[in-house]
Amino acid sequence: MSLVSTKYLIELAEKKEFALPAFNSPHLEFMTWILEEAEELRSPVMIQFAPVEHYFLDIAALSEALHALSRKFSVPFSLHLDHSHEIKEVMDAILNRFSSVMIDGSRHPIEKNIEITKKVVEISHLADVMVEGEIGRVGGLEGDEQWEVNPESDDFFTLPEEAAFFANKTGVDMLAVAVGTRHGLYNGMVPRLQFDRIREIKKQAHIPLVIHGGSGTPVNQLQQAVHAGVRKINFSTTLRVAFLKSIREYTDLHPDELFLPKIFRDISPSLKAAARECMESSLSIGKA
Numbered sequence: 001m002s003l004v005s006t007k008y009l010i011e012l013a014e015k016k017e018f019a020l021p022a023f024n025s026p027h028l029e030f031m032t033w034i035l036e037e038a039e040e041l042r043s044p045v046m047i048q049f050a051p052v053e054h055y056f057l058d059i060a061a062l063s064e065a066l067h068a069l070s071r072k073f074s075v076p077f078s079l080h081l082d083h084s085h086e087i088k089e090v091m092d093a094i095l096n097r098f099s100s101v102m103i104d105g106s107r108h109p110i111e112k113n114i115e116i117t118k119k120v121v122e123i124s125h126l127a128d129v130m131v132e133g134e135i136g137r138v139g140g141l142e143g144d145e146q147w148e149v150n151p152e153s154d155d156f157f158t159l160p161e162e163a164a165f166f167a168n169k170t171g172v173d174m175l176a177v178a179v180g181t182r183h184g185l186y187n188g189m190v191p192r193l194q195f196d197r198i199r200e201i202k203k204q205a206h207i208p209l210v211i212h213g214g215s216g217t218p219v220n221q222l223q224q225a226v227h228a229g230v231r232k233i234n235f236s237t238t239l240r241v242a243f244l245k246s247i248r249e250y251t252d253l254h255p256d257e258l259f260l261p262k263i264f265r266d267i268s269p270s271l272k273a274a275a276r277e278c279m280e281s282s283l284s285i286g287k288a
């Protein structure tokens with residue numbers, strides 16, 4: 001089965017009540033390690049790229065590499081565009097065989113967010129591509145931008161009635177919501193997800209929900225979020241931290257080792273362990 005549509009995986013997640021672990025994977029090694037772990041654990045996964053990563057990478061080359069890599073695996077996974085802000089970014093993803101895209105208009109007032117998102121939905125659905133929108137504001141470090149939010153203020157969290165209105169007006173297929181997570185590192189803070197808010201959004205919006213900032217959120221909280229209606233969870237920082245920590249430890253122990261394939265092979269268990277925890281958090285293991 002291997003590379004499939006996001007639509008298929010989200011429908012599977014709804015049917016089997018798990019969340020699709022979505023990994024930001026801007027390097028071939030990351031993709032390979034994630035898919036190897038997913039294959040072993042029989043966990044559906046999503047591989048995604050954000051435009052901020054595209055400035056350093058060739059999206060067409062990465063897509064071709066991933067399609068070629070897919071022939072090695074039987075576990076189902078899909079290809080997704082994360083956090084786009086412009087129509088051109090969406091079009092590039094569609095032309096390069098992504099089966100879902102995210103348009104993030106959450107920094108705009110809701111009327112402008114609806115206008116932008118609706119246009120992307122109209123374009124994407126012509127190509128049978130799913131669209132993820134966002135309502136509310138997830139704080140933290142997003143690419144090279146820092147967004148701070150007040151955890152006590154409803155102004156930053158997703159309001160159930162606004163989520164329902166947004167979903168109805170735009171026709172999005174998935175909705176990213178602000179319910180207590182943040183992008184990047186928590187730096188000693190412990191997130192407290194708002195499960196009642198998740199359940200109420202799901203009840204009113206009738207749409208698969210997405211959590212951004214899954215890295216660093218306790219496993220039991222993410223699993224409760226899945227039970228409340230979340231069907232996709234984004235992970236990025238977890239993998240990057242594991243990668244950099246492993247590289248530092250390896251080079252301290254083997255300062256004269258210069259053969260990169262051997263280094264990557266030797267540190268891969270740490271990355272796979274990080275990916276495994278994300279899959280456990282998403283309740284996706286054994287659901288392929």
